[in-house]
Amino acid sequence: MYIPTYDDMLAAHERIKPYIHRTPVLTSSYLNSLTGAELFFKCENFQKAGAFKVRGASNAVFGLSEEEAKNGVCTHSSGNHALSLSYAAGRRGIPCNVVMPRTAPQAKKDAVRGYGGTITECEPSTTSREEVFASVQARTGGNFVHPYNDPRVIAGQGTCSRELMEQTDGLDMVIAPIGGGGMISGTCLTLSHMAPEVQIIAAEPEQADDAYRSFKAGHIIADDAPNTVADGLKVPLKDLTWHFVSNHVTDILTASEQEIIDAMKLTWQRMKIVIEASCAVPLATIIKNKDRFAGKRVGVIITGGNVDLDKLPWIK
Amino acid sequence: MYIPTYDDMLAAHERIKPYIHRTPVLTSSYLNSLTGAELFFKCENFQKAGAFKVRGASNAVFGLSEEEAKNGVCTHSSGNHALSLSYAAGRRGIPCNVVMPRTAPQAKKDAVRGYGGTITECEPSTTSREEVFASVQARTGGNFVHPYNDPRVIAGQGTCSRELMEQTDGLDMVIAPIGGGGMISGTCLTLSHMAPEVQIIAAEPEQADDAYRSFKAGHIIADDAPNTVADGLKVPLKDLTWHFVSNHVTDILTASEQEIIDAMKLTWQRMKIVIEASCAVPLATIIKNKDRFAGKRVGVIITGGNVDLDKLPWIK
Numbered sequence: 001m002y003i004p005t006y007d008d009m010l011a012a013h014e015r016i017k018p019y020i021h022r023t024p025v026l027t028s029s030y031l032n033s034l035t036g037a038e039l040f041f042k043c044e045n046f047q048k049a050g051a052f053k054v055r056g057a058s059n060a061v062f063g064l065s066e067e068e069a070k071n072g073v074c075t076h077s078s079g080n081h082a083l084s085l086s087y088a089a090g091r092r093g094i095p096c097n098v099v100m101p102r103t104a105p106q107a108k109k110d111a112v113r114g115y116g117g118t119i120t121e122c123e124p125s126t127t128s129r130e131e132v133f134a135s136v137q138a139r140t141g142g143n144f145v146h147p148y149n150d151p152r153v154i155a156g157q158g159t160c161s162r163e164l165m166e167q168t169d170g171l172d173m174v175i176a177p178i179g180g181g182g183m184i185s186g187t188c189l190t191l192s193h194m195a196p197e198v199q200i201i202a203a204e205p206e207q208a209d210d211a212y213r214s215f216k217a218g219h220i221i222a223d224d225a226p227n228t229v230a231d232g233l234k235v236p237l238k239d240l241t242w243h244f245v246s247n248h249v250t251d252i253l254t255a256s257e258q259e260i261i262d263a264m265k266l267t268w269q270r271m272k273i274v275i276e277a278s279c280a281v282p283l284a285t286i287i288k289n290k291d292r293f294a295g296k297r298v299g300v301i302i303t304g305g306n307v308d309l310d311k312l313p314w315i316k
Numbered sequence: 317m318y319i320p321t322y323d324d325m326l327a328a329h330e331r332i333k334p335y336i337h338r339t340p341v342l343t344s345s346y347l348n349s350l351t352g353a354e355l356f357f358k359c360e361n362f363q364k365a366g367a368f369k370v371r372g373a374s375n376a377v378f379g380l381s382e383e384e385a386k387n388g389v390c391t392h393s394s395g396n397h398a399l400s401l402s403y404a405a406g407r408r409g410i411p412c413n414v415v416m417p418r419t420a421p422q423a424k425k426d427a428v429r430g431y432g433g434t435i436t437e438c439e440p441s442t443t444s445r446e447e448v449f450a451s452v453q454a455r456t457g458g459n460f461v462h463p464y465n466d467p468r469v470i471a472g473q474g475t476c477s478r479e480l481m482e483q484t485d486g487l488d489m490v491i492a493p494i495g496g497g498g499m500i501s502g503t504c505l506t507l508s509h510m511a512p513e514v515q516i517i518a519a520e521p522e523q524a525d526d527a528y529r530s531f532k533a534g535h536i537i538a539d540d541a542p543n544t545v546a547d548g549l550k551v552p553l554k555d556l557t558w559h560f561v562s563n564h565v566t567d568i569l570t571a572s573e574q575e576i577i578d579a580m581k582l583t584w585q586r587m588k589i590v591i592e593a594s595c596a597v598p599l600a601t602i603i604k605n606k607d608r609f610a611g612k613r614v615g616v617i618i619t620g621g622n623v624d625l626d627k628l629p630w631i632k
Contacts, residue, residue, distance in 0.1 A: 024340065026362075045588045046342075107585070265625055269423070272361045272621035274588040305588035309581055315631055 001239055004151035006193040009158035009186070016058040016156060019091055023047050025167045030270045035286050036294035040171065042164045045275050045305025049087040049115070051080035052160050052183055052303050056153030060145040061088035063152055069094050074142035076100070076122070076133040078179075078231055079108035080304050081147035086117030097140050099133040105231065105308040125225040126236065148182030149238035157186025162194065164299050171198050173293070175282040176301040178202035178211045178252065179233035181241030183303060188248035198299075199250040203282040205230045205260060211237055212252045215245065229257055229313050232278035232304065253292075255284035261313045263287060267302075277313060279303045317555055320467035322509040325474035325502070332374040332472060335407055339363050341483045346586045351602050352610035356487065358480045361591050361621025365403040365431070367396035368476050368499055368619050369463070375472030376461040377404035385410050390458035392416070392438070392449040394495075394547055395424035396620050397463035402433030413456050415449040417441075421547065421624040441541040442552065464498030465554035473502030478510065480615050487514050489609070491598040492617035494518035494527045494568065495549035497557030499619060504564035514615075515566040519598040521546045521576060527553055528568045531561065545573055545629045548594035548620065569608075571600035577629045579603060583618075593629060595619045 026041045044052035061073060072095030075085050082098040089096035096117040100109060101124035112119055122132035137144055146153065160183070161174060174191060178184045184202050191198050204211050208226035214237055222236035237245060255263070264280035267273065279302045286293050286300070342357045360368035377389060388411030391401050398414040405412035412433040416425065417440035428435055438448035453460055462469065476499070477490060490507065494500045500518045507514050520528050524542035530553055538552035553561060571579070580596035583589065595618045602609050602616070 050588065268590050268625055272366065272590040274584050274590060309584055309628075310631060312625075312628070312631070315626065315628070 002151050003240070003243060004155040004189060006189065008151065008155040009162065009190055012059040012155040013159040013162060015062050016055060016159065019058045019062070019088060020048055020054055021046060022163055025164065026271060026273070028271050031283070036290055037286060038297045040164070040168050040297070040299045041271070042160060042299060042301050043273065044160060045273060045279065045302050049084045049111070050304055050306040051084060052157060052301070053080040053084035053147070054087055055159050056156030056182060056186070057081060057084040057145060058088040059156030060150065060152040061085070061092050061094070064143060068143055071141040071143070072096055073145050074098065074137050074140055075145050075147060076129045077147045078234060079104050080232060080306060082117065083108055083111040083115060083306070085145055086112045086115035090116040095140070095142065097136050097142055099129060099136055101129065105306070107308040108306050111306060126222070127224055147235070148180035148185070149240045151240065153182055154185045154189060154240065154244070157183050158190040160301060161187045161190045161299070164301070165195055168297070168299065170297065171299045172296040173199040173201055174299040174301065175201040175203055175286065177230070177233055177278050177281045177303055178204050179278070180235040181211065181237045181245050183301060184249060185241045185244035188244040192248050200248055202245070202249050202252040203285040204252055204254050205233055205281060206254045206256050208234050209254050211245065212254050214242070215249065215252045230260055230278040230281055232276060233281065253285035253289055255281055255288060259284040259288060265314050274305045274307055275302050276304045276307055318467050319556070319559060320471040320505060322505065324467065324471040325478065325506055328375040328471040329475040329478060331378050332371060332475065335374045335378070335404060336364055336371055337362060338479055341480065342587060342589070344587050347599070352606055353602065354613045356480070356484050356613070356615045357587070358476060358615060358617045359589065360476060361589060361595065361618050365400045366427070366620055366622040367400060368473060368617070369396040369400035370403055371475050372469030372472030372498060372502070373397060373400040373461060374404040376466065376468040377401070377408050377410070379468055380459060384459055387457040387459070388412055389461050390414065390453050390456055391461050391463060392445045393463045394550060395420050396548060396622060398433065399424055399427040399431060399622070401461055402428045402431035406432040411456070411458065413452050413458055415445060415452055417445065421622070423624040424622055427622060442538070443540055463551070464496035464501070465556045467556065469498055470501045470505060470556065470560070473499050474506040476617060477503045477506045477615070480617070481511055484613070484615065486613065487615045488612040489515040489517055490615040490617065491517040491519055491602065493546070493549055493594050493597045493619055494520050495594070496551040497527065497553045497561050499617060500565060501557045501560035503617070504560040508564050516564055518561070518565050518568045519601040520568055520570050521549055521597060522570045522572050524550050525570050527561065528570050530558070531565065531568045546576055546594040546597055548592060549597065569601035569605055571597055571604060575600040575604060581630050590621045590623055591618050592620045592623055
């Protein structure tokens with residue numbers, strides 16, 4: 001297992017710069033006064049392809065040699081990695097095959113196809129996803145870019161917190177959602193070198209709290225097919241992301257489905273930005289644990305904005 | 317009738333700076349490629365109180381002498397001016413009484429009360445609004461800040477296009493929605509002096525096209541109680557805004573209800589920002605009249621983001 005380094009992150013940032021946005025950091029006086037903390041929202045919902053995942057995907061795609069790239073790339077993903085990899089492959093002009101759960105939001109499937117990716121559907125469980133993927137990979141011979149358990153991807157995701165640190169005058173904490181752990185691992189990779197005093201908090205839905213339970217148990221616990229409105233956070237930790245989570249994460253906090261939906265709607269209402277339910281988990285945990293964050297300068301990573309606008313969780 | 321000048325706009329900008337945001341200008345490669353134009357979105361949905369109207373309202377409130385301010389301010393408004401005036405009055409610590417149609421979005425009523433404003437409801441027609449307002453003004457003795465037909469308000473709204481010009485490297489056109497004409501008049505005031513070569517286009521719902529018909533007829537035509545999803549654009553032109561519209565506007569374009577809703581949803585989907593239906597009218601007319609805008613650098617004023625998230629026009 002190759003553990004990506006700080007230098008890998010720096011090299012990734014150089015490599016992907018032509019294909020990503022340096023996304024803005026927004027603040028909200030309303031949310032600051034509500035939480036008692038000073039919040040700095042790193043808006044990866046404004047990123048190319050609508051999510052931070054384009055950082056890791058672009059690093060993997062543009063780091064391939066001509067020989068390695070000739071059969072294109074392939075992956076399985078609950079959504080944003082699929083469309084980010086399709087975007088990056090499209091920019092390089094190579095094929096991209098993705099396995100997606102049939103229950104993934106229609107907006108994400110449409111976006112994958114819009115970027116030129118080819119979708120093969122599976123059932124919404126880890127087991128089915130891995131089975132269907134094995135056959136797609138065997139058939140196409142594409143380079144496998146795992147959505148998070150891949151050093152190239154983690155190095156790419158680490159570029160986000162590098163920008164966040166450059167865009168703010170010092171932070172006490174950074175909080176990000178945790179699913180498979182790619183963003184959190186990249187954050188650990190970057191901050192443990194660049195700003196080791198900054199606490200790293202992961203935020204997870206109660207209904208998909210495998211990372212929380214893994215963290216408490218000291219080993220990976222994986223659930224098959226958890227169910228949560230935060231559809232990007234259903235996947236389990238793997239060895240590489242577990243390495244970063246177990247060594248560098250300060251704590252993992254959880255929020256209920258209703259708390260996540262309320263924080264999502266509040267962000268839309270007050271900040272006027274479209275964010276996914278997954279990215280509302282950090283704010284939900286901050287509102288729930290005000291004492292923990294009060295008086296602190298907190299970086300909050302808004303991971304993506306690819307929402308199915310026809311199916312909003314607060315409208316029945 | 318006092319016609320506000322370019323110097324009034326400059327003085328307004330100095331006066332209101334502590335109370336407003338210098339809002340960002342966003343671009344979208346997707347919308348550029350869809351329209352063939354280069355679009356620069358001035359995001360007043362990120363403005364204090366969620367709309368550009370806080371510029372004019374703050375200029376009026378903070379320009380009052382102590383004597384003039386002692387009974388507070390009052391107004392009638394379909395929404396954003398009401399909450400902007402409440403915000404500005406709250407910052408100065410004086411009372412604010414507003415007359416709002418009972419059909420105004422709940423989110424806007426809640427926001428007015430949140431800023432400390434007092435609401436008196438009227439029927440959703442110009443006639444009823446003016447009647448109810450007369451009694452509120454007589455009772456409170458507050459300084460009347462008209463939502464648009466007021467030189468202080470127009471000078472304040474003009475600060476928006478000043479920033480837009482500073483934030484872009486030259487524009488061929490600026491397009492903004494037109495209701496009563498406050499934003500368009502401020503845009504005319506500023507650009508006719510600062511950049512007279514820039515065309516000024518007003519965008520209006522077909523179902524509330526009184527400004528379009530006035531522009532063609534050469535005199536003000538006012539409708540009582542037009543009906544459109546663009547709830548900020550139902551009010552008619554008045555003498556002061558007619559002065560600017562008739563002298564400086566290049567053209568008025570219109571869009572249907574469905575075109576407005578489609579452009580609104582497309583903006584949410586692609587730009588990941590929450591905008592009101594009113595602000596989608598310019599993009600709707602650009603998509604409808606591509607030849608007119610192709611190859612041009614176009615400033616698009618996104619006027620506000622105060623949406624009732626429980627009632628989205630594309631969800632039945």
